[in-house]
Amino acid sequence: xxxxxxxxxxxxxxxxxxxxxxxxxxxxxxxxxxxxxxxxxxxxxxxxxxxxxxxxxxxxxxxxxxxxxxxxxxxxxxxxxxxxxxxxxxxxxxxxxxxxxxxxxxxxxxxxxxxxxxxxxxxxxxxxxxxxxxxxxxxxxxxxxxxxxxxxxxxxxxxxxxxxxxxxxxxxxxxxxxxxxxxxxxxxxxxxxxxxxxxxxxxxxxxxxxxxxxxxxxxxxxxxxxxxxxxxxxxxxxxxxxxxxxxxxxxxxxxxxxxxxxxxxxxxxxxxxxxxxxxxxxxxxxxxxxxxxxxxxxxxxxxxxxxxxxxxxxxxxxxxxxxxxxxxxxxxxxxxxxxxxxxxxxxxxxxxxxxxxxxxxxxxxxxxxxxxxxxxxxxxxxxxxxxxxxxxxxxxxxxxxxxxxxxxxxxxxxxxxxxxxxxxx
Ligand code: NAP
Numbered sequence: 575x576x577x578x579x580x581x582x583x584x585x586x587x588x589x590x591x592x593x594x595x596x597x598x599x600x601x602x603x604x605x606x607x608x609x610x611x612x613x614x615x616x617x618x619x620x621x622x623x624x625x626x627x628x629x630x631x632x633x634x635x636x637x638x639x640x641x642x643x644x645x646x647x648x649x650x651x652x653x654x655x656x657x658x659x660x661x662x663x664x665x666x667x668x669x670x671x672x673x674x675x676x677x678x679x680x681x682x683x684x685x686x687x688x689x690x691x692x693x694x695x696x697x698x699x700x701x702x703x704x705x706x707x708x709x710x711x712x713x714x715x716x717x718x719x720x721x722x723x724x725x726x727x728x729x730x731x732x733x734x735x736x737x738x739x740x741x742x743x744x745x746x747x748x749x750x751x752x753x754x755x756x757x758x759x760x761x762x763x764x765x766x767x768x769x770x771x772x773x774x775x776x777x778x779x780x781x782x783x784x785x786x787x788x789x790x791x792x793x794x795x796x797x798x799x800x801x802x803x804x805x806x807x808x809x810x811x812x813x814x815x816x817x818x819x820x821x822x823x824x825x826x827x828x829x830x831x832x833x834x835x836x837x838x839x840x841x842x843x844x845x846x847x848x849x850x851x852x853x854x855x856x857x858x859x860x861x862x863x864x865x866x867x868x869x870x871x872x873x874x875x876x877x878x879x880x881x882x883x884x885x886x887x888x889x890x891x892x893x894x895x896x897x898x899x900x901x902x903x904x905x906x907x908x909x910x911x912x913x914x915x916x917x918x919x920x921x922x923x924x925x926x927x928x929x930x931x932x933x934x935x936x937x938x939x940x941x942x943x944x945x946x947x948x949x950x951x952x953x954x955x956x957x958x959x960x961x962x963x964x965x966x967x968x969x970x971x972x973x974x975x976x977x978x979x980x981x982x983x984x985x986x987x988x989x990x991x992x993x994x995x996x997x998x999x
Contacts, residue, residue, distance in 0.1 A: 579662045581654055584608065588641025591671045591946075596910045601671060603946045606639045610666040614676025615648040616920025617930035622676040624988035625935035628955065629674075631992040632943070635999035636951040643670065647689055648678040648920075659689050667913060668697055674914040674942055676935055679922065687737055690915070694730045699906035699913055700780065701787045702728040703941070704889040709956075711964030712897035713975035721872040722895050725797075727788040728885020730906055732780045733812075735882045739772035747771055776812040776881060778819050785820035785856075787907065788879035789833060792854045797876035799844070800824075802858040803884050816881050817858050824856035844874050861888070868892060893917055900931030900971040903938040905945070914942040928983040931969040933959050936991065958994035962987065 588608035594600040613622025626642060633640045645663040646654055655662075667673040680688040693699070704726040708719045716722075740747035750771050755761045785802065792800050802821070806814025824835035832854065836847050839857035849855045859867065861884045868875065868891065880888060893902030899918035906913040916934035924930050936959055943952035963972065966979045967990050973981035982990065 579666065581660070582643065582645055582662050582666070585641035585643055588639075588643075590669070593671065593910045599910050601910055601946070603672075603948075605637070606641055607672065607946075608641045608643050608670050609942075610643045610645045610663075610670050610673040612645055612647050612663065612673075612675035612678075613650070614920060615650075615679040616677060616922045616925035617918075618648075618676030618678070618920055619926060620928050620930050620984045621916075621932035621935045624932040624984050625674075625676075625939055628932070628936050628958075628988050628991050628995070629939040629943075631995045632939075632951045632955045632958070633948070635954060635995050636948065638948070638951070645673075647675070647693075659692055664693070664696055667693065668911075671911045672942060672946060673912070674935075674939055677916065677918060677920040679920045688735075691735055691737065693913065694906055695736075697908060697911065697913070698731065699908045699911065700729065700731050701784055701907045702726075702730040702885060702904060703791075703907055704728065704885075704893070704902065704904040704917055705941070706889070706892040706896050706902065708896045709901065709960040709963055711960070711966070711968075712901060713972055714895060714897050716869070716872075716895050718872070719896055722868075722892065723873075724868075724875050724892060725791065725795075725877050726885055726889040726892065727784055727791070727877065727879045728889060729776075729780055729784040729816075729880065729882045731882075732775050732777060733882035734772055734774050735886075736773070736775050738775065739770065742768040742770045774809070774812050776816050778815075781816045781819040781881075782823050785823045785879045786827065788877050789824060789828065789854060789856065792877045793828075793832065797854065798849075799875065800854060800856045800877045800879055801864070801875055802856065803861050803864045803878050803880040803888060804858065805861045805884065806858075807860060813861075813881055813884075820879060821856065821858070864888065865891060869895065889917060898971060899934060900969065901933045901937065903934050903936075903941055905938055905941040907945070912942055912945045914938040928985055929970050930984055931971050932984050932988055933963070933969075936988075954995055954999055955991075957998055958991045961994040961998065962990045 588606050589604035591607050592602045594602050645666045647663050678689045707723045755764050788800050802817045804813040804817045806817050821837045824833050834853040834855045836857045902917035904917045916938050940952045940955040968979045973979040
């Protein structure tokens, strides 16, 4: 490991997290780890420092100390490095293995490609994990929001997010059109005139390792079902194949009494399937139907495993059921590495006003702690956030949907969570 960086310093008091066994996902975590942090763009400037303070407080309260290593991406990197994603940042996240980031802005249409996607692909963070659970006191549009306790595993490196697309009017897109029409015989769908074309790669390796992670999680956390969510009735050789490969993992890599594969589950409800006691059932659902079942049969779903785009849509919708993006955490996992980040983006219209809800980033930190084996600190963080919200102290997003809430700023909310950490520890 070379700890030499161009424009950032490695904290001299901390120790690096080392890999024990990459394949077995095993790290050696010191009590004073160096953890890179990107505050992010837009509301990242508000929620980044707030979450950092809260996570430091939880580490301190459990007898540890985080040595933060501030690294830069997006706007803050352009100011320092004149580029969006400097080598320093990628290397720090790579070498120190456990990191956390706020949101980064991606322009629509022209401009640079997503920095988030670039980071996930470069460092092979192949599973984006987004838990959705209800915290007491959070306003929700649902009658029984507490029925949701689900964890989404979204494939993070391929699908239409792989970024293989060609712009209308270019020579490249016309070459692809000629190939598809003349060589592959699809002349009836490529209409005349301008066209944009993209590819949707879904690989056996990408699908299987994602589903494997989801099943392992379900076994480890005593969950009953893993649902493969896809649109394989239409996209047979990509989404349909994802599901087939996923079922193969369930059938071939686990004992029958541990994991029960239900490949015919598309047209059955869960109560029609004869599941062996204590086994995790791996079932499949079509993505469009899933969006309604998530609302109508919420408590049936435990762990979802999905290709990239489905995972993005479904986890945002699930987040809305438990209070919205302000409280929806996430983390990207690779082998022996994690990059925690909330589901939400940089919310430009809320940026720089000290008003955004830092809960999603704080709770992403909870996921990071859990992965590090700091389960006491993780529980403390979640309990303190819940205690704060249930006492009626909330940011603007929740205050507008509650009658008697005390509306506070991002900073005040974080300070209140820290006080609760101190009280609860
Ligand atoms: P967004 O940034 O997630 O914000 C959409 C809306 O959700 C906000 O206007 C706000 O709603 C609410 N919201 C999000 N985060 C919140 C928080 N912490 N507290 C309270 N409310 C919150 O989605 P977007 O506007 O579609 O995207 C903006 C930019 O972020 C884009 O450039 C996009 O590419 C990028 N993005 C980045 C990531 C990432 O870094 N991983 C993820 C998603 C999007 P109200 O204004 O109605 O209160």
